[in-house]
Amino acid sequence: MALQIPPLRSFVAVAELRHFTQAADRVGITQPSLSKQIHTLEAELGTTLFERGNAVTLTPAGEVLLPIATRILADVDSAHREVQNLIGLRRGRIRLGATPSLCVSLVPPLLRRFHTDHPGVELHIEESGSQDLVRDLARGALDLAVVVLPNAGPDVDDAGLTAEPLLRENLVVASLGPLPGVGTTIRIADLADHPLVMFRTGYDLRDATLDACRQAGFTPTFSVEGGEMDAVLSLVEAGLGAAVVPGIVVAGRPRLHITPFTAPGLRRTIALAHRRDLALPHSAQALRDTLIAQLHGGGLPPGVEAITQRDQSIAPTDDDGTAGRPSRR
Template identity: 55%
Template sequence: MTLTQLAYLVALADSRSFTRAADAVGVAQPTLSRQLRVLEDEFGAALVERGGREGVTLTPAGEVVLPLARRMLADADRARTGVAELIGLRSGRVRVGGTPSLCIGVLADVLRVFHEQHPDVRLELVESGSQPLVRSLVRGELDVALVIVPTAGIDTALHTTPVLRERLSVASPASDRAPTTRASLTIHELARRPLIVPRQGYDVREATLQAYADAGETPRFAVEGGEMDAVLRLVEAGTGVAVVPDLVFAGRPRLRRTVLTPALYRTVALARRADLAPTHAMQAFRDTLLSFLADLSAGDNLPGDVQVLRRPDPLPG
């Protein structure tokens, strides 16, 4: 069994076609087919169903091997990257994940600062919900990610460092009249207003709908779906209101923030795989993130009700 053969299996599972898989890995189709046969002989079982109407599909044995193959390939890639850092062939790579609201609210600035400090480190960014990010971390497709905790699957597989606690508040157009004469809104009052929520998979969407359910209310949806940027633009345009994390209010004068009562909070953590030691580049990213958040907190530049939970480690001596 070789890593190359496992890479061929992964490409085949992703493309469902021998032709497309061969193109993806840059070999001739007969070569890919021959190596896959060798791999099947090694396992003593067929890994793919050939000639089906829906293209190539995995057999039950193939479904067992596939996640292990993805993980082995990711671990091998990490090993190459780590050794390359140590011997000075290149300065490393960090694959970073973040939820859309965190990408808007803090991660974009952190990546800018990190790139200024480490211009030779290659940065790759993935924007998604916490559960998909957790799965990508476990499969080795990401190095670190900012996720909302608790999240399913995070307890045993990942090491997490809580870094932020932020409140969820109601966003409404600053050009309109305030949604209440008081400084806060209840869910019962919010339920009388048209609501904008992001697409499924957003942590803030689930928290909002759960708050409605707990209060025995049914949302009056104005718009469902879209990314966080679209949600904020719809609010600014006066289409409705939205429940959003306090971090996104920074630099958006066209939004009015009104707090919810009872308060809704969420905790943000920096997560990585627990069974792997961080590379030098990953450690540098962590240090940059914590220093950036500490500077924001010290300068009173955090919007709304946002608290920094973890400070940078003190310098030795």
């Protein structure tokens, strides 16, 4: 004797609802079909499962079968999900969000490595600010997002998200050549003597630079303003001024001269965010694992450090000691 899954589903539905018509609606079949499945199950077991009087009640045999059938169906559903997730590693889809600065630095080698291991998985990339990415994660439009965590923007907790800190990186000053009057490190106050290529309004690096300069007691001079990351770096390479940028984005630009800030400097934390109430699909988990392996495999540029598992037990903080929240870019 081999019990079939459809009759077990019908049995559990009737047992829980105590109503044949409502149970038929739940499992998506007609009431006569459901009754036939119950009779078939009873015939296979050699006993009745329900008392069919004014009210539908379980017989002692039905009481014994109900928890067993519930576990069987849960195992079947779990097996189906696991197999579908495994299939997803071969032909699934991942919706990944990242900020513009990360799209030109961290993301390309990550996707190249992941695509090599999982060529059948479709990769959809959204380039946007951290606040927009947090909103898209919360509404289910993204599976994962790589966001920046300075002390600005909405808290991921408020959006029902989990953010796993991945790395901390120093901001540096990029210029075409050594800046006059500047040694191996630069103070924020030294920026008063050098025109800057500035990001557009709303870019978090613009806000971080302006805030640091104000705290140092001056307003910086702009030679050019209004660009995104690629444009700003190209303008710096053209000799139009210096720019405050993440160290990771200039690692592949040998024409640029990099000057770190004098301690404590300016830092930011990069995190991988996803919805707290949903388990990651296997394909998204595989991408996360690939990213972790990439960060801990060495080869990070100076001023960029991967955050260890021990570090993750400590809430990320900014240089002023405040907890990190997603930035706009």
